[in-house]
Every structure is written in structure tokens, then in C-alpha cells.
Amino acid sequence: MAAGDAKNRFGMLLDTAQREPVTIEKHGRAVAVMLSAEDYDALEAMKLEALRAKVERGLADADAGRVTDASTVFAELDAMIDRAED
Structure with missing residues (x-):
């Protein structure tokens, strides 16, 4: 419309x-x-459930020792930016 x-x-x-x-x-x-407000509420509920699932997976990864040091992530991002600028 x-x-x-x-x-x-x-x-x-x-x-x-x-x-x-x-x-x-x-x-x-x-x-x-x-x-509709009903559809909006359902959409928000789905988004919240997806976020909860991601948090649960992240906590499980942390409990299992599957973590990445932030400095490693920043170094990888810097390298990606450098490659993109070339």
C-alpha cells in the first residue's frame, strides 16, 4: 500500500x-x-525465545571452556579491516 x-x-x-x-x-x-497487536506480540515472543536460546548456548559454551579471548577477536577484526582496505 x-x-x-x-x-x-x-x-x-x-x-x-x-x-x-x-x-x-x-x-x-x-x-x-x-x-495486528496479536501478531506483533507473537513476533516479539519469538525474538525473545531466540535470544534466550542464544544466551543458553553461550553459557553452555563458557561452562565447557569454549571461549575466545576478546583481544583475539579484536585482532581478527583489525586484520579483516586491513584486508578490506587493501
Whole structure:
């Protein structure tokens, strides 16, 4: 839906978003998506669950001694930057 249409037909936009996500475009480029509060809550719950799983994996790695010293990571990043600049 074009941004102008979204503005002019906001009631319809709200109704449609209750059934399915609506992409809003400006100058032909997607700039926003409107979705129902229920869908938003479900999306946030999935993101939180994924984050929890990553934290649990990280803690398990740390408990098992699978860790990398921060100075090693920074050295690797510096090397990558140097290669990219060449």
C-alpha cells in the first residue's frame, strides 16, 4: 500500500492489518509494515525465545571452556579491516 493511501484510508489499513501484515511503501520502496497487536506480540515472543536460546548456548559454551579471548577477536577484526582496505 502506498503511504498516501495508508494515510487516506487509515481505517481500512487498520482493518486489513488485523487479518494480515500490510507493507507500506514510499516512492515504491517498502518503509514500514503494519500488523495486528496479536501478531506483533507473537513476533516479539519469538525474538525473545531466540535470544534466550542464544544466551543458553553461550553459557553452555563458557561452562565447557569454549571461549575466545576478546583481544583475539579484536585482532581478527583489525586484520579483516586491513584486508578490506587493501
